[in-house]
Amino acid sequence: MEIILGASQAGIAMATINPKLSPVEIQLICNDVEAKVLFVDQSSAEYLRDVHFETIVRVITINNELEEWINLSKPINNLPVIQEWDTFTIPYTSGTTGKPKGVLVPYRSRILQLFGMAAEYGCYSPDDRFLAIAPMCHGAGMIFALAPIFFGGFAEIKDEFDPEDIVTTLKKEKITGFFGVPTHFHGILGLGNKLLEANKPTSLKTIISNAAALPQTIKEKIVGIYGDTVLHETYGSTEGGIISNLRPADQLRKLQCVGQPFPCTNIKVVNESGHECNPNEVGEIFSSSPYLFNGYWKRPKKTEEALDSDGWLTVGDLAKKDDEGYLYIVDRKKDMVISGGINIYPREIEEILFQHPDVIDAAVIGVPDEKWGEALKAFLVTKDDGELSVDAINQFCKGKIAKIKMPRKVSLIDAIPRNAGGKVLKTTLRKLD
Structure with a gap:
């Protein structure tokens, strides 16, 4: 720092x-x-x-x-x-779908976002104490570690992730807020309720999750232990900063949702014809805010592809809005699978697999299939290295998703490959296939 x-x-x-x-x-x-x-x-x-x-x-x-x-x-x-448009940092994209790109982040973007964070999360003041456990090499890890310092508060920045050290630090240091990614929360909850209850801080006001989808089962456990007034799930990108936030009151009401627009942010979901989607119609998400990047370093064509004619940004995520305007990230556009002419979003299947009692972690990709064009393959990490067959998985999924969405192949692996920000490296999974 x-x-x-x-x-x-x-x-x-x-x-x-x-x-x-x-x-x-x-x-x-x-x-x-x-x-x-x-x-x-x-x-x-x-x-x-x-x-x-x-x-x-x-x-x-x-x-x-x-x-x-x-x-x-x-x-x-x-x-x-x-100057406000000068470059502050050049973080590189995670490269989950291709070669990493340098993102030109201006001072204006990050300073304005810091004020938005203070208004949205309520845990940044000279009296607050924040625990930063996400890698600072990524945009989110950087901004959440920087925020408490910017506002004159206290920041405990960890070099390594040790679940037991994290929960004891929460109580010992009287932490009021902390930020993590789903992998962190899975490790913390794996310590068991007894240890978590013994180290539950009375000072904690805010828990923020970002970088990848937080499974609903994990959300429910966090709320069960730390209460229903602390958890925020934030969606954003290195290029666009924070785009939306699901506030504590909505965590159990809006399932698999990433909330409403972040302060000073406009969001639209656009179909292939370039028109805004109707409620519950899937399209590509675009955002406009003071937090946008200045472009990709030495990649003007990629910058042009990321912006529409009005300067709205997309990073290739597919989403939908419900009747109340809440945002749901469906999947990465490049991760969508077309099987038998049907568009299938792996994230939907992953959310179901996380509900299986023997599944610790899961990721789904599309693989070539002679009959269907593409079929779904699930990579699973199981408890105690237990066996799970395709038939067992599909029996569990029966009634929860359509038959065509069920995995046709299952591979049990030691760990799902993820980058430092917790995002699944599906390019790596495709090489394993």
Whole structure:
């Protein structure tokens, strides 16, 4: 955080990179963004020792001396004047559907979003204490860690995710708000009610989930333990910032929903003809707000594809609105499966699979099928490595979804591949098929 804020004050845009990427992936991003300086920790320095970077002139290894460096630093005079449309950071997209792209995030976007967050979540003030557990290499992890500092509050930022450490920290540090992704909540709830109840903080006002769909079964457990006034499920993107939020009062009333527009945000769902969809009609979601990006780094064609003629943004997600205007993300446009001429959205099937008592995690993709064109394949992680056949899964799904939507293949794996933000890497799953 000190490096990001220091670079920002000096007018330097920081590209944030997931340290768990391969050396080749890190090399590609550094070369693409034309980085001049690379900050790494000790383990990453060894990991990247033999990597050739085209533009980097210095690699700085961060170790236990960081605090000493900060204390010895001197104020710099004549700092540049930052303009609102200048680039603050260049996070790279998660690459769940293709090659990662550098996203130009302006200061204006993130500062205005911070004020929107304070109004929406109610846990950012000088008196609040926030726990940040999501990787800061992604847009959401960054903004939720930055917000409490921006408003003069307290931020506990964790380097690693340890479920037991998280729940004990909530109580010990009198945390008022924290942000996580579904993978985090699954790990926390896996500790069991006894430990969770023993460490339940009376100070907690807000829990925020983002990055991937939070299964309804997980929502119900969170509400059961922490109450019905704290949970928010937020939908957004690196390019568009926060787009919508499902507030606590609606968590159990609006199933599989991501709520209403975030402050100062307009949302429309558009069909293939370019017209706005009727209620409950699936289309592509577009948003307009002060939080939009400045485009993709060195990819003008991709930027053009992401914006309509009026400047509204899409990242390729399919959605629908109900009669009350609440938003439901159906799936990624690129993940939609066409089987027997029918459009099928894997997320719908995944939500059903999460309800199975023996399923810990699940992801569904389309695979080639001679008869149907495409068929559904489910990748499952089961409790105690238990066996689950196609027949057993389809028997469970019977009456919950149409027969054509039932998986024709099932593969049991140790873990669903996800990026640092918790999103399923379906490109990786397709390679496993």
